[in-house]
Amino acid sequence: MGDLFVLAISCIFINNILLAQFLGNCPFLGTSKKMETAVGMAMAVVFVLVMAGIITWIVDAYLLKGLNVEYLRTVSFILVIASLVQFVEMFLKKSIPALYAGLGIFLPLITTNCAVMGVCLINIKEEYTFLETVVSSFAYAVGFGLALILFAGVRERISLARVPKPLQDTSIGLVTAGIIALTFMSFKGMV
């Protein structure tokens, strides 16, 4: 139990998916201009990432390793993620319309969010057990949401500030992200 807690803390803070591993930076910069979209994206990622982590782990352990075709990992993972996203979208639309209205436009974007694919590959590379995979997928997703929401808060304030012209928009966004990454570096050595 203690091990799993340490794993979760290290996935959320120390190896933060956005700020330390550099995965999922396109939605990080793209959906962080407004708090609302940031929260929507964060929720959609938590939802999909946990499911994708579990399913790809099962596919890898029983299908790819069983048939000895590990070189098909990239192709099969992307297919699993793409169809999962499509399936989740249809399921939500039918059964939980309220949640669908909230997540709606962010779901299709997730297919090309490299955080999802990245975490699935990390889980396999680190040879996590099934339980560890569940914990790490959830913790990485929470870390993604945390960094995204923090960043959106800062960015909303920046939009009111007078930024020099060449630095505007993405440029100042990246510099700000760098400073947030610097604060996350201070978690190093905590575990």
Add this chain to the structure above:
Amino acid sequence: MAQSLAKEFTKGLWAEIPPFRLVLGLCPVLAVTKSVENGIGMGVATTFVLVFSNLLISLLRNVIPSKVRIACFIVIIATFVTIVELVMQAYTYELFLKLGIFIPLIVVNCIVLGRAEAFASKNSPVLSVADGLGIGIGFTLSLAALGAVRELLGNGTITIWGGTPVFEMGANFLPFQFMIEAPGAFVGLGLMLCLMNLIGKK
């Protein structure tokens, strides 16, 4: 014909150079640019995938039904990424280890899918190859440039290929550790983007 070919090729080198003008595919840009060598390796791998997936998608553009086109594009791209992965594992094993999961992640690099959707699915194979090559070389140059800045400031060296540095700062140089770490990537890219804006705007 030759003129438009040259136009499609050169636009990737300045007018639409990723990731500066097209802010896409940032993850590998930030993650692998700890040294020039890694940057070039990643850039070449991405260029290969871009050129061949553009070619194949352009050849198949009238066959692929438009409703499932994204899924088809992704399968084509994933195939070429797998080829790159296996080739790099066989011939450049050290670089393969350094780039790690970012090689399979070329599949979800938005630049590749973006070019397939925006260009290759609408244009002839020859133009699509020129477009892929231009964007790919532009991407490689950007990665190498950011890698050079970070490696020079963070480590005091410049390594182009094979692990031996071609340039070293004097013994009095104190490495600026921050640039090699994660925050340096964000700040470095942000400031380079600012520089591009300064030069580009008339």
